[in-house]
Amino acid sequence: MAKKSLSPERLREVLHYNEMTGVFTRLKSGSGRTPSGPGAGGDNGAGYTVIVVDRCQYRAHRLAFLYMLGRWPSAEVDHINGYRSDNAWTNLREVTCAENTQNQRRPHRNNKVGLLGVKRSGKRFTSTIGLGGTQKHIGTFDTAAEAHQAYLLHKRSIHKTATI
Structure with missing residues (x-):
């Protein structure tokens, strides 16, 4: 699980989240090595989009919750349509582990x-x-x-x- 030290303010400072497409755009680089621009992050090999912020790796669907609600999800985040890379806000919901397993x-x-x-x-x-x-x-x-x-x-x- 990702470290939860990232604040919503810091997230919004370095990334923009398009809630319709689910795509994060890097506004500025924290290290100077990562270029700014659309399509921040990449596939982690299991289908999830991961993004590095301040040298910590986060799953994009969890960052979407922090960005939209100003808090980390307290449980698991389910991709309603089953596509792990579809991080559109309407495709994400907070569920228990049991509910997520049912999908x-x-x-x-x-x-x-x-x-x-x-x-x-x-x-x-x-x-x-x-x-x-x-x-x-x-x-x-x-x-x-x-x-x-x-x-x-x-x-x-x-x-x-x-x-x-």
Whole structure:
């Protein structure tokens, strides 16, 4: 997690945030080495935009909260559309860790079926969902697509903050 010593005043002194596009523009360089101009920051290899301010690296979506609200987010920041590089203000929301986990869009790497909430069970497919730290069995289906559809319907009914 980024250091929280950066103040909103200092942030606004060195960066401008376009809330419509989510792009930060460097107004001035603290070190003299970083050029000013649009598109401050870069990809951290995991899809998040990171920006260095006063020799500390911050994730842009967290800087957006500091810039817009004058405070650091107290919880996690969720990218509503699932794109980690889309830091438009309308695409960001403060959520708990559990709420953020509910927005998982892709299955884990070890999922052999390739569909979220679905695993093979003999010649059929089972659908399960996490709820309160436990796995809840939704049902067993003839096809992976049916199991996945049941998972999505169940997910929308129990996870009200889920975006898919």
